[in-house]
Amino acid sequence: MKEQTIFELIHSMDQVTNNLIIQWNKMFKESLGISHILVLSHLKRSGKSRPSDIAGALGLTPPSLTHLSEKLVQKKLAVRLIDDDDRRIIYLAITDKGNSMINKAHKEGKALRRNLFEKLTEEERQHLLGIYEKLNSYIKE
Structure with a gap:
């Protein structure tokens, strides 16, 4: 694969990710950014955790x-x-209110992604799914 093509792929992937984050920030009216939600998600998954x-x-x-x-x-x-x-x-732990916020953020993020992927045909979605599954298999190795 040509270096230019790889650069274009990386650039396009970054653009999609950045645009999704921008759209999510516009629709999520809780004065929290994606980083706050990532921290809360970590706490929900892992339980109380040291900040480091x-x-x-x-x-x-x-x-x-x-x-x-x-x-x-x-x-x-x-x-x-x-x-x-x-x-x-000192540990940081999520509260019930934090859990509710995570649920809201995930729900709105899911709606945003669904809206985006509905723009693709079923064949394009299947092809993209196959590509992501293949890339994930290489990352896990």
Whole structure:
């Protein structure tokens, strides 16, 4: 494959992703960005977590995570918990309100993606699905 073609593929994939994030930010009226939702999703999946572990898992810097978690705590979407055995260790945990926010964000994101993929024919969707499955198999190796 020519280098130019690979660049065009990467650029097109990035454009789709960026445009979806922009559209999602416009439709999600909760004054939260995608990074906040990623942190909440991590907490929902993994349970209470140390901020450094969350930052590492999501590829964020510790200062970025501090900023994100501060807003989540202020909005009562997450809480800080102190370790019972070592009071120096602080965890972040999702609240019920945070779980509701995740559900809303996922629902709106799903609607956005559905609307996008409905623009493709059934044959195009099947072809794209095959391509994504193949790429995912290489990533997992």
